[in-house]
Amino acid sequence: MSLTLPLLVIIVLAIVGSFLARRRALSVSGGDIRHLASLPKQHGLNAILSTVVPPLLAIIAWLMAARIMEYRGAAPLWVPLAIMALAVAGVVLSVVKVSNTFRARTASETWIKGLLIGASTIAILTTVGIVFSMLFETISFFRQYPWTEFFFSTNWSPNFRGNSDLGIIPLLWGTLYISFIALAFAVPTGLFAAIYLSEYAGPRIRGIVKPAIEILAGIPTIVYGLFALTTVGPFLRDYFAQPMGFGDSASSVMTAGLVMGIMLIPFVSSLSDDIINAVPQSMRDGSLGLGATKSETIRQVVVPAALPGIVGAVLLAASRAIGETMIVVLGAGAAARISLNPFEAMTTVTVKIVSQLTGDTDFASPETLVAFALGLTLFVITLGLNVLALYIVRRYREQYE
Amino acid sequence: MNAQQDTKISARNVNVYYGEKHAIKDVSVEIADKTVTAFIGPSGCGKSTFLRCINRMNDTIDIARVTGDILIDGEDITDPRVDPVQLRAKVGMVFQKPNPFPKSIYDNVAYGPKIHGLARNKSDLDEIVERALRRGAIWDEVKDRLQEPGTGLSGGQQQRLCIARAVATEPEVLLMDEPCSALDPIATAQVEELIDELRQSYSVVIVTHSMQQAARVSQKTAFFHLGNMVEYGETDRIFTNPEDPRTESYISGRIG
Amino acid sequence: MTKSLYSADARTKRRNAAERRFKAYGAAAIGIAMVALVILLTSVVTQGIGAFRQTYITVDVPLPEAKLDKSGTRDMAVMSKVTTIGYAPLLRDGLVNAIAEAGIQTDLSEKEIGDLISKEAAATVRNRVLAHPDLIGQPERFSLLADGRIDGYFKGRVTMASAALDQNTSPEKLDLADKLRDAGIMQIKFNWAFLTAPDASDQRPEAAGLGVAILGSLYMMIVVLVLALPIGVAASIYLEEFAPKNRWTDVIEVNIANLAAVPSIVYGILGLAIFINFMQFNQSSPLVGGMVLALMTLPTIIISTRAALKAVPPSIRDAALGVGASKMQSVFHHVLPLAAPGILTGTIIGLAQALGETAPLLLIGMVAFVRDYPEAYSSATGLFGDPSTALPVQIYNWTQRADPAFVERAQGAIITLLVFLLIMNTVAIVLRRRFERRW
Known part of the structure; x- marks a missing residue:
């Protein structure tokens, strides 16, 4: 028996219940609703909620339970019956309870508050889901592949006939190298852009530049990725890498790093803008009043005062760079390699997660499961950066509130 | 004629506009050297705006526009040749709310001398800092903790630190914008005492919303109302025998 | 006596120079961001605008009953037995006829002329015929997709030099395409299909849509x-x-x-x-x-x-x-x-x-x-x-x-x-x- 019938029954019962509760409320009050503790429509609302919420929760509970017990096929007969019984109980109880003194509003508000609390726990469930989705597969990966090899081997060469080398070090190297170049480009540019906009630019320039930077922020990463692939990569290869003898690969750490840097400029600049604006004007006045120039005021008073916030912003940007996927998939290359040459193709943790999970491979093999271990590592690193950054920024904001 | 009567600042027909708003209307005033001059008046009357003209702090506000001449030692500071940076070293300013930088006490005071290059070496700078802190009447309280952050001091100490910071650049004029409005009575008394001492070396202009304070610390008083300077003269005379009916109303508490 | 305010001293000049430098760094940062945005958008538009224009060949395709509906009863089951392989020669014939009518000289064989038409076009014609069986019997005018290489030639992606090395096309075919275009048989039109058609296989980029x-x-x-x-x-x-x-x-x-x-x-x-x-x-x-x-x-x-x-x-x-x-x-x-x-x-x-x-x-x-x-x-x-x-x-x-x-x-x-x-x-x-x- 499918669950469609119980769903229909619940809806019908809810409508009927709401109607009955209103009718009954009117009749017990003798037609004068001033005798009621709650309005008829609140009795109706209470009936709807009492009828709908418990059986819906029961359906979700059954679906989860069926998956966990790996139960296949249609639900046994008692499940839809139990669900419908819950709905009927809801109708009967809420209609019977209608009286002059029953506070239906309080009752329905309790239901609503419960739903609100439920919605706010989805955020927690998402985090739990993220951790568990990777944890179990990571454990089964480490059953098949020694963790010391994974964390300390400098060799990455998956082989689908088995005997793969799956060391994370070359992937981490590529990730960090690319992120470093991206930040080295984006942090000074974004910071100076923010300083110029908040301290120097007139309203006209601000009116043009701010929306333009917002456009840069709204461009999806796949667009940046294709930009790296078709424009920046060939340009760097033809005008820098080949003439300077650094190699002839269009995909490179430099390509991905530079494009990621462009992507991060608006991120860094809007965060820094907020942070610089949080420094009180009285502090600028104090410095200007002593005869400091604007740049002296910025360098020696504003930036030092804003430093914790700026550090937090840089950490958030680093977390983004490390977790960025499409730009490196299209711009960095697929070869796992540890090298200092920025014009060589290297690869990252995220690229390998994509390539190991999109191939037609056996889901139980270490070559596929390694993606979950990579994902978990990535999650832990970015979580650390995010929490640290959020902590610093929060402390900073409290200081000036 | 004693030194007190030398004119230090002379403003002629000063007008200030904030966008559309005419904030200062045709103000002319002569401010004497080695004197405390008080600007009083109800809030929004333009006294602070006029004060900020004297070291061109209004330059930092995009929509502010100033016309007229302000002469210091006979030189027009609104002249385009005048660099506001150099001007502000000569005309120091203390603000309404104590605003120490988030640096050590020492660095707060040393900031001005450093940017203006007043010290040849470290010991020179140490001397300047000590002298400024002594003039700010706060040396005894902080001499053992010069490396602690200036933001850790009490409100009154912070304001005296800001005064010390202002005098460290060896200004000739000291502008004070309601310097005691954020302080408790005891701290206010200390700062007022300090202002009286500062008169020996500087021309002090103080904006205050407290008539008692103006009477206590100043020799000259100017009364501002709705952007006009209504009356200007010896403090004693203004408070005992005002000429303009508006001044009298304000002093007797009928407007404000 | 103190220095005059009218002349800036050396130190103030130095500090003001530093101020201008600092401001220039800020302006440069803004400049970098703006230039990056402009380059990014320009590269997207210049490389992508071509997708909205597509080369079509407009010809009368003969639709003989003998080939498309052997039973003559317009029976769907019979008609759908004719696959796109059966339709492709008809499209080619239509183009060959059009070339002859326009008086265009070419050394290419009929098969090579057929290569100018997209492999997707036969499916387009077949779908239309199956939807309107009454079309069978007389020639019908169709706008057929041109082959991707020909389309690329008009958009500058394919050149005579690259065509000489390409086994899917040849300079002679491009030459013929030029003549067809002059004769009005080949046109470049707005590509609505790009927004409505489904994806196409590796060999048929001209047919791929969103x-x-x-x-x-x-x-x-x-x-x-x-x-x-x-x-x-x-x-x-x-x-x-x-x-x-x-x-x-x-x-x-x-x-x-x-x-x-x-x-x-x-x-x-x-x-x-x-x-x-x-x-x-x-x-x-x-x-x-x-x-x-x-x-x-x-x-x-x-x-x-x-x-x-x-x-x-x-x-x-x-x-x-x-x-x-x-x-x-x-x-x-x-x-x-x-x-x-x-x-x-x-x-x-x-x-x-x-x-x-x-x-x-x-x-x-x-x-x-x-x-x-x-x-x-x-x-x-x-x-x-x-x-x-x-x-x-x-x-x-x-x-x-x-x-x-x-x-x-x-x-x-x-x-x-x-x-x-x-x-x-x-x-x-x-x-x-x-x-x-x-x-």
């Missing part, structure tokens, strides 16, 4: 909106209006802020492991894609909704409570309507982010080659359960193809995506302007 991807993205956005908006608003109302200040709500706060910064690919892993492997939802379906994107969008919506709720002054709540409304009533009757424009703006911005997201969709199999338009509901696959692709994933898919014609398609798809994003963001800005309220 129809399935746009539909898939639309379905996903519906799922995201239906899931993320109510849950996000409910969570925000609880956290902002009802939640007690304690450890638990602190944990939720930090958690939401962190979720907003979790790499998107991690959400893809979540979708793969939980929704597909554990819950057994269909791979590649807009439902799973939408659920993953909804989880990603949730923090954005929660953060902006809370900001909008916070902006409603407490006096409004007090006023409602003062006339005897319950806390719940004050929120739902007064605070929420006032915060609605802010919530809507945040939701649109969250949807725009979700529309451009690629990485998580790769992991849940949306990168597959899909030619059938997905149904919103079918009894076999349920609601939004048909395999589908999405705009950004289609772009990625095309970048992985060998023929450079697909790069043009990918850039064209980016233009389409950016236009959608522009519309959404404009709507958000207009809403914000229109309903902006200051207390």
